[in-house]
Amino acid sequence: MLRIAHALNSQLLGALERAFPEAAAAARQAGAPLETQLGPASKPEFGDFQANGALALARPLRLAPRAIASAIVAQLEADPAFNALCMPPEIAGPGFINLTLRPDVLAAEVSRRLADPRLGVPSVAPGAAPVIVDFSSPNIAKEMHVGHLRSTIIGDSLARVLEFRGHPVLRLNHVGDWGTQFGMLITHLKQVAPEALITADAVDLGDLVAFYRQAKARFDSDEAFQTQSREEVVKLQRGDPVSRRAWQLLCNQSRREFQLIYDALDIRLEERGESFYNPYLETVVADLATAGLLVSDGGAQCVFLVGEEDGTASQAPPVIVRKSDGGFNYATTDLAAIRYRFAVPPAGDGARRVIYVTDAGQASHFAGVFQVARRAGWIPVDGRLEHVPFGLVQGEDGKKLKTRSGETVRLKELLDGAVERCEADLRRRLAEEERQEDEAFIAEVAITVGLAAVKYADLSTNRITNYQFSFDRMLALSGNTAPYLLYAVVRIAGIARRGGADAAGAAFPVPLVFDEPQEWALVRQLLQFDAVIAEVEEELLPNRLCTYLFELSQVFNRFYDQVPVLKADEPARGSRLALCRLTADTLKLGLGLLGIPTLERM
């Protein structure tokens, strides 16, 4: 429907121009051209679109808004191209112009979309610059826990949307595989479990995590250990073969564990950890110095921040890029990463949009680092650098999610929990309904629905707010949940099985014929899809897509409930099958962009 909206907008602009030529010319001269304020209708009874531009013109033109609207409408009605798209416009309220598309235009749009595998979503021109989505980012030698859930799920969904739009997307896993923590761990292991540093899988990951905790505790309390750890980091950074080998072993082991989770969630990631940027850190600092941004403060090399508006000194603490002991820290790595990602190949990735999906607590860190990168001139003028923050995962008590014993919840356990509950629920239902299904079916449904529920629950709330994790709510069969959406797909699959073989593709009536209000509601909802994708691409808010898919499911369920499909006569039958096909395609594609696969039966 974006195509139609654009056409309408230019027709409106033309009408505006012809109705008020002097005002339009003056506004253009002033650098603020008149606006149509065309948008989707706020309510179905207002039609498909509404143009609010007349209201804003009342003051400059010194005319009543409704009179302005009438003048615009008179021009529109004299435009044959407009009449081909719309019914006669209506002026409502204080001066809104309500536009309703002609039924044949809507029906033709449905036909067009049925023939388009992209469902009306345009693809960007080939050869576009890469977009980088930096997400997930667990730490080596630690297990993935609930803190990685949102970044992983949200980042993956954003990457999928961007990929579908045709952008070359680099999904980067900026794993924590460098720095003091490794010095600590290797030093500790040398003393307590040296075999882990020489032999692959000598200890399992759970033990490694325990060793990590011990190392951290020693680091915080034991000065000699601290010194040893720092020396170990230096050895590692210098490329000492023994240290390197130990480091490689640890990384490989963690990597395999991470991959189990990523495989379960069907998430593709390219690992490019902090260590990757190690060779660039020196130059980053040197170039900041050359740019005159560096200030030495208490032995540390810092960049002091300025207010974004006025350029005066900021209250915020400075970005430290070199510690007083000469070492680099995460800000340095992040700066090196930003620079590399925007840099022209082969010196870098040549990206024009870089997206960081991390928790909202890092907002000030990124604001600082982004500012330094900008002032250093590392971000091209058309480059977009965006932090995509999200809130905490909370338990149902409203506090940060923990296990009963107060520990961090491991991601694997969380996912298993959802699948287990789903399976128990399914078995109960099968027993109640006296349905017979084999174990493979039960396993597939439980895994698909369980993981879908976890993903959908996370994606469906506005990511910026904290998110309350609740198995009961996410697995509920009704409401804005994954099971509800998946069930809508299953219902359509049922129709196809029951003799709607032509739903699979062959011949739909030309033109499609619709009479029932539920059909029109479904048509209108289906045609919004392209606009929703455009919005998610821009705003990076997957919950907009969730809301859309939920509403589509609701509208479909009403249609399904009140309008017979297979029992109808032609051409209604074929037209309704067309709506079913397009609904299924839209739900499958939309859920796919959320990282959620669908089922034929459940």
Place this chain on the structure above:
RNA sequence: GGGGCUGUAGCUCAGCCGGAUAGAGCGACGGUUUCCUAAACCGUAGGUCGUGGGUUCGAGUCCCGCCAGCCCCGCCA
């Protein structure tokens, strides 16, 4: 002390860069099945959009003050 985010129905949340009478789900109450999976559908009740100002034709949305909650705040990531 500085900064950020949040505050909308009993609960969980939407609200698309200011637009018409503030929406949905859950929960509550009441109804619908000889028919494509009722994991569904229909209806009823329920809100001073934290609070006080301001901006304007028009504010849940923008600006300022205040209150509450959460988070961050220089050599960890």
